[in-house]
């Protein structure tokens with residue numbers, strides 16, 4: 541075990557996207573686990589749009605305080621454990637920190653399921669937060685059924701790429717909205733989406749109207765912002781909008797949802813947060829593993845090496861049309877595969 545622990549410390553709350561000013565990589569003391577905690581060596585760090593929200597304001601967790609090592613979802617190996625059932629050497633995935641070493645409790649931490657020969661990063665690109673959100677969002681919240689028209693935004697991102705494939709497995713007609721020709725080609729040519737719309741280069745409303753004159757049954761909204769109203773004005777009678785994320789609003793507060801079209805089409809709008817559905821993760825992981833093992837579900841990770849490159853990579857999440865596809869990860873331990 542190395543004796544050096546580096547971590548990204550939040551030195552101020554953000555103003556816009558000034559991440560370089562507010563996050564500083566520092567050498568930190570080795571954390572000491574409390575009686576209900578374990579010390580975890582970080583292998584991979586999951587970069588999530590929600591991390592930005594956690595810095596900005598209280599959400600479903602408190603705002604990250606200034607002077608704290610930035611919080612994040614970490615895949616790591618237990619070094620020392622004061623938690624019954626967790627032993628040194630165990631692989632865990634859970635709520636930790638942007639650091640070489642972090643502390644985890646049992647809240648929001650799980651042992652990594654049997655990966656069945658998949659690479660280690662599948663614990664974050666397929667299982668856990670991304671896969672769990674896609675699974676719960678499509679099956680429990682949207683209740684997608686065969687024959688329905690399913691539109692997903694952020695479609696080449698980690699949640700969107702899985703959500704679209706899961707909807708396709710239910711027998712839906714699936715349309716992904718993404719920000720580059722390469723991403724759109726990946727969705728249709730490799731993931732099996734029926735259509736892809738490049739929102740940076742095409743008129744999304746015109747494409748949806750031409751493809752589906754009877755409207756969209758389900759909109760899985762990963763981004764919020766202006767796209768929400770565009771798709772909302774093309775909903776079918778009694779359609780459902782599932783609000784999964786609103787990352788577009790960080791940079792552009794934009795218009796609120798136009799309730800007129802929601803009313804006229806009797807559309808149901810429902811937000812959800814995965815933390816309310818952790819009891820579904822076991823079922824989600826089993827289903828995801830089965831689909832992946834039989835080649836019916838693909839997952840991809842874009843891996844950036846080095847804890848020191850975290851902030852540069854994090855910026856990509858908020859750059860529409862940035863090149864990453866699937867799950868954006870930082871490999872902290874170079875020997876992790």
Ligand SMILES: NC(=O)c1ccc[n+]([C@@H]2O[C@H](COP(=O)([O-])OP(=O)(O)OC[C@H]3O[C@@H](n4cnc5c(N)ncnc54)[C@H](OP(=O)(O)O)[C@@H]3O)[C@@H](O)[C@H]2O)c1
Pocket residue numbers: 588589590669670673693694695696697698699700717718719720723739762763765767783784785786787788812813814815857858859860861862864866867868
């Ligand atoms: N509700 C929950 O429990 C839960 C759990 C996990 C994640 N989420 C949310 O789900 C969403 C997706 O997360 P993720 O992990 O899949 O992120 P991700 O991998 O970064 O994918 C999101 C994609 O959205 C696109 N995007 C970024 N800004 C956009 C904008 N202004 N307009 C349109 N598209 C934009 C980007 O690709 P292109 O622009 O290049 O297409 C980006 O890659 C986020 O909002 C996240 O906060 C919610």
